[in-house]
Amino acid sequence: MAGFLSLFRRLEGPQTLGRGPAFWALFALVLAGALAYPLFSDGYTVGNTVYFFVWVFIALSLSLIWGYGGSLSFGQTAFFGIAGYGYGILTINFGAAYGFTWIALLLAVGMAALVAALLGYFMFFGRIAGVFLGIVTLAVTLMLERFMAQTAGPEWRIGAARLNGFNGMSAMPPLTIPWFGGPIVLFADVGLYYVVLAMLVLVYLGLRILMNSAFGNVIVAIRENPERAEMLGYDIRKYQLITFVIGAALAGLSGVLYTVWGQYITPSSMGMTAASLPLIWVAVGGRSDLTATIIGTLAVLSGFQALTIYGSQYALVFMGVLLVLTVLIAPNGLVLGVINWITKLVTRRKSEAA
Amino acid sequence: MALLQLRDVNKHFGGLHVTNSVNLVLEQGEIHCLIGPNGAGKSTLFRLILGEHHPGSGQIYFAGEDITTLKSFARIRRGLSVKFQVPGVFKGLSVRQNLEIALQSRLHGAALDQEIERLLAFLNLEAEQAQLAGNLSHGQKQWLEIGMAIALKPRLLLLDEPTAGMSPEETHMTGEMVRRLNAAGMTVLAIEHDMAFVRQVAQRVTVLHLGQVFAQGSIDEIVADERVAAIYLGQAHA
Ligand SMILES: Nc1ncnc2c1ncn2[C@@H]1O[C@H](COP(=O)(O)OP(=O)(O)O)[C@@H](O)[C@H]1O
Ligand SMILES: [Mg+2]
Numbered sequence: 076m077a078g079f080l081s082l083f084r085r086l087e088g089p090q091t092l093g094r095g096p097a098f099w100a101l102f103a104l105v106l107a108g109a110l111a112y113p114l115f116s117d118g119y120t121v122g123n124t125v126y127f128f129v130w131v132f133i134a135l136s137l138s139l140i141w142g143y144g145g146s147l148s149f150g151q152t153a154f155f156g157i158a159g160y161g162y163g164i165l166t167i168n169f170g171a172a173y174g175f176t177w178i179a180l181l182l183a184v185g186m187a188a189l190v191a192a193l194l195g196y197f198m199f200f201g202r203i204a205g206v207f208l209g210i211v212t213l214a215v216t217l218m219l220e221r222f223m224a225q226t227a228g229p230e231w232r233i234g235a236a237r238l239n240g241f242n243g244m245s246a247m248p249p250l251t252i253p254w255f256g257g258p259i260v261l262f263a264d265v266g267l268y269y270v271v272l273a274m275l276v277l278v279y280l281g282l283r284i285l286m287n288s289a290f291g292n293v294i295v296a297i298r299e300n301p302e303r304a305e306m307l308g309y310d311i312r313k314y315q316l317i318t319f320v321i322g323a324a325l326a327g328l329s330g331v332l333y334t335v336w337g338q339y340i341t342p343s344s345m346g347m348t349a350a351s352l353p354l355i356w357v358a359v360g361g362r363s364d365l366t367a368t369i370i371g372t373l374a375v376l377s378g379f380q381a382l383t384i385y386g387s388q389y390a391l392v393f394m395g396v397l398l399v400l401t402v403l404i405a406p407n408g409l410v411l412g413v414i415n416w417i418t419k420l421v422t423r424r425k426s427e428a429a
Numbered sequence: 430m431a432l433l434q435l436r437d438v439n440k441h442f443g444g445l446h447v448t449n450s451v452n453l454v455l456e457q458g459e460i461h462c463l464i465g466p467n468g469a470g471k472s473t474l475f476r477l478i479l480g481e482h483h484p485g486s487g488q489i490y491f492a493g494e495d496i497t498t499l500k501s502f503a504r505i506r507r508g509l510s511v512k513f514q515v516p517g518v519f520k521g522l523s524v525r526q527n528l529e530i531a532l533q534s535r536l537h538g539a540a541l542d543q544e545i546e547r548l549l550a551f552l553n554l555e556a557e558q559a560q561l562a563g564n565l566s567h568g569q570k571q572w573l574e575i576g577m578a579i580a581l582k583p584r585l586l587l588l589d590e591p592t593a594g595m596s597p598e599e600t601h602m603t604g605e606m607v608r609r610l611n612a613a614g615m616t617v618l619a620i621e622h623d624m625a626f627v628r629q630v631a632q633r634v635t636v637l638h639l640g641q642v643f644a645q646g647s648i649d650e651i652v653a654d655e656r657v658a659a660i661y662l663g664q665a666h667a
Contacts, residue, residue: 089522089523089526289533289534292530293530295521296522296530298521299519299520300518300519302517303513303517303577305501305502305505306502306505306517307530307531308505308534309534310500310502
């Protein structure tokens, strides 16, 4: 019981912005707004919002590995793809009955984690770090994209599931909850919205606890100075590997939810563009903080979608400009910069009033 | 009993013979100073002891165990600890968190907080505890890293130029601290240029020159040794 309570205390700490009653009141307010939002909107728009939420998990995975851990990984989209395809292959073969879609979700995420464990073992225990880690993960991602792209022929099938090359895999069943009056199928609508929102809240709070724990301390210590961290007796390879695997699982969750949302996944979800976009969201938001990452990701994604109406090429150029601006003005992230600026103003106001 | 023993340790960097058949015995409970001109191979010897470099030949024993092939973190867990020449504090984290990370594998909860407070007071960093370690002065960074090194409660503390950048008073305080830790049972091996500090703490001194053990003895014997004076003078002329 005491151990359980101490978990709650870890919701706040040096590794995460936001503490005290004011922050949690704001959190509750935002959550209440998110819960009430479908009541004031239509199913289509709500479904569209789910699409934004889907990407937050992969953004959080990058925040974890890159922002907190200090290792830039281009491999997140590979894990996204592995889990997405994994879900498709499993559910197309075994269907959606008896709640199997949920087992498929877990298995697919587990698959991404397993691949990350193998790749991560090779990288971290081989002491590959810095730029080389970026290169290796990018190579794996692009290789996977190339491989999936050439699977158009009918011989590329796993059981009933055709891989379908560049056209991608489709028609996998959505998440389905078995129910007495007949199964509840979660199409991209209000039902899926609540499920994904619940996952988002759990993952966000879970990561806050993890990063403010002793484990999180070691992760940021490795980012700051790996040699010093090792010289305090930490086997840093183990910590890096675990972080990488957790990150891969989160990216995989994004992949499954993406596939579930559109009942569709293609190799381009692992391509160069797909691999760089999450980097931009996370860099713009503020990679070293979970909250800033979420706000940044949602803001940039909405902006991106608004611009896409005028043509996706403009939107991509805008992304590039945004990244350059961030690097020049607020290298730690625009959202994080603004939050820190407001915090400073408020504390100054308070100390002046005192 | 020998706590640390180096047997015929050799290390080459390309054609450079940085550590040349070094034999060194550190007795349990002593304060031992390692001196020698710049480039003599003192820091390299520390990195060999810590497992950051691996010797081309020779063995390293710690508390009777051959640790020559052990990984660094495993050596630390057996009771070694180090303060590097260039302070490697976690610059982007607060002073307090730096200490917490050093202490957390040994202490938890209230005991952890108490020990952090004690160390902050001991290091004279109470006022700076919320600051980022990167914003400390050079001397304060040295103190903080010494604090992190002793937080592990090591059996053998390695200090690489602990007083560099400190004022004479601070140097003296550091010396007193080392003696107090030693009195409590900690064995210390310190690389130091400041002869006042060496005189203050050292029970035995080893002179390293061109990667070789050049002389060994009490501080008075070393200071009286004309050959030792010559290598320092030689360097001054070079
Ligand atoms: N990683 C390295 N690679 C190549 N040469 C090195 C390396 N580290 C130290 N050296 C060289 O080894 C010699 C001894 O260096 P060091 O052990 O730092 O000396 P000291 O600490 O006694 O001043 C110097 O000539 C230095 O340039
Ligand atoms: Mg040196």
